[in-house]
Amino acid sequence: MKEPMTDARRKQLYRIKKRKRRKQCIRVALRMAVLCFLVLFAVQKTADLLRVDDSDRMEDAEQSYSGQGGKTRTNTEKTWGVFGKADVLTQEDKLHSIEESDEYPDQLKELAEKNSETIDFVYDYPEMKDKKQTIDLSQEAKTDTVPLLLQWDERWGYMPYSGGLLGYTGCGPTNLAMVVLYLTGDKTVTPASVAEYAESAGYSVPGSGSSWTLISEGCEHYGIHAEEVPMDEDRIKAKLDEGCLIIINVGPGDFTDSGHFITIIGYDRDGFIINDSNSRTNSKKRWSYEQLSRQMRNLWAMYN
Template sequence: MGRRLTEEQRKKILQKRKQNRLVTIKIIGIFVLILLVFIGGRIIISKIFSNDNAIDTNKEIVNESNKESNKESDKEIKKDTVKELVKDTQSEGDISVDVLNNGDDNAKTGKIENKYANEKISKADLDKKIASLPDILKRKIELYPESETTVIRYQEAKEKNISKDISIDFENSKLFDRKVKLPYLNQWDERWGYEKVDDQYIAISGCGPTSLSMVYSGLTGDISKNPYEMAKFAFENGWYDKQGGKYELFNSGAQKLGLKSKEIKSNEDSIKKNLDDGNVIVALVVPNGYNDFSQTGGHYIILTDYNEENKLVIYDVNSYNNTNKTWSFDRVLAQTKVLYSISK
C-alpha cells in the first residue's frame, strides 16, 4: 500500500504549486512588458526617422524652390541689365536695339541662305515698298529677282543703325560643308548694301569689294574689313568707283592687304592646279550669252574647290542660289574674262 500524505504535507505541495504559478505569471508578464517596450521603441524610432526624412525632403523642396527663384531673379537681372545697356548706348547714339537683334537674325546654321527668302508679304505691301525705292534699286530687282526680299527693306535699313559686324558670318562659315570655308557675304545685305561709296550703293556696284572682303577675312581671320570698309579702302586707293571694282583690286589691292595674288590662265588645268595648291580664285565674269552671273556688265565670283563630279564650288556675292549650286568648268570658263589666284 502507498504511503498516505499528511494534511500538512498536502498544504505545502499546494502552496508550492501556487508559488510556481505566480512565478510563471510574473515571467510571462515581464516577457510581455519587454515585448511591449521593444515594439513601442521601434514605433518611436520609426517616427523620429520619418520626421527627419520629412525635414530633409522639405529642405530639398525649399532648396529647389530657392534655386528656381534665383534663376528667375538672374533672368530678370539680365533682362534689366540688357535694357539698361540699350538705354545707355542709345542715349550715346552708338547702338540700337536692331544691332543687338542682328546677331539673332544671323544665327549660326552652317548654311548659306537668305534669311528673308521665305517671308510672306501681301502684294499691296510689296508694290508699295517697291514704289518707294530709288529707280536704281527698282532696276536691281528687275534684273535680279532673288534680291527683292532684301532690297524692299531699303528704307528700314536706312533708318536703322545696323551693325556691319561680320563675326557671325565668320563663325557660321566654320560649319559649312565645304573644303574652303569663306564667310558668305552678300552685296545687297541690309548691313551695308544701301551705303554709298562714290555716290553708288554697294548693292549695285559692290561685288568687287564684297568678294575681296570674303577672301581676306576667310584667309586671314581678320574680320575688320566688312564690305563697306573694303569698298572705302578700294575707293581711297583708286581701285573702285561707282562703276564697280577695277582689275587692280584683286592684284594690287589684295597685295596691299598682305595677300599674295597673281593672274592665271583661264583654263581647267590652271584652275585645278591653283585650287589644289590651296589658293582661292577670283573670276571676272561677263554675260556672254549665258547671263548666269550677270545680266549687264562684269561681275566677280570666287572659285574655291571642285568636287568628285568635276564640278566647281563657288561663292557668288550677288546670289545665294548660284552659291548653293555646283558648276561645270566649261560653263564658268565660257563667261570668264580674267582669273586671279589669291593666297595668304
C-alpha cells in the first residue's frame, strides 16, 4: 500500500519542479538571445553591402556629372544610417553644402547665411532653377486677410530680376503683388508678373532691386493708387482704418542691411501687423511705431 505523501515531501517536490522550470526558462531566454544576435548580425551585414553598392553608384554618377572624375556634392546627396536608410539632412548640413558648393550664386549663399528661413529654398536651387513653375494664387485671392507672399517662394524665387534673382532682390514686386492681390482679387497678379512688368517699365534697378517709383507710380498699372504718408503714428493708423495698406521702404535695421519694402496690413493693441516678404518670423511679430519709425525711409498708402 502506497504511503500518504507528507507535507515535507510535497514541499520538496514543489521546489524541485520550480527549479526545473527556472532552468527551462533560462535555456529558452538564452536561445532567444542567440537568435536575436544572429538576426541583427545578418541585417547589419546586408545593410553594409547595400551601402557599399549605393556608394559605388553615387560615385559613378558624381564622376559622370563632374566630367573629370572629381566628386561634386549634388542636391540629392544624403547621409546614411546604420541600417542603410537615408537620413534627412539638417539645416546645418544644407547650409554647409551651400557654402562649399560652386553651384550657388553668391547672392543666394548670402541669403541663406543671413536668413535661416531661406536655406531650403537656396539648397533646392540647382535642382529647381530650370523647372517651369505653375503659379496659382486662387486661394490667396479669396482670403479675407492680406496674403503673405514670400519673394523666395520656389514658384517664382529663381527667376531673374534686377541683375539677380527674385528671391534675393524681389521685395518690391512681391509687396506690390500682395497689395494688388488683396485689393483687387486679381489672381493673375503674382510676384513673377509684377517683376516682369517692373523690368519692362524701367522700375528695376540692376544690382539693387526696385526703385521707389514701382510703388508710387507702377501701382497705377494695376488700378491701385499710392499716396505718400507722413511718418506719424496717428496718420498711419488713420489710413489703415480707411482700408488702405501701407507699403514702407526701410533702411538698415531689423529687416535689411541696405533697403527693403514691407507692408503694414493692420494694427492692434500690441502693435503694427506687417507682411515681410523676406521673413515669416517677422510677419508673425507685432511691431511698435518706435521700432518701425527708426528704420522708415518712406511710406505709401495703397488703395483702389
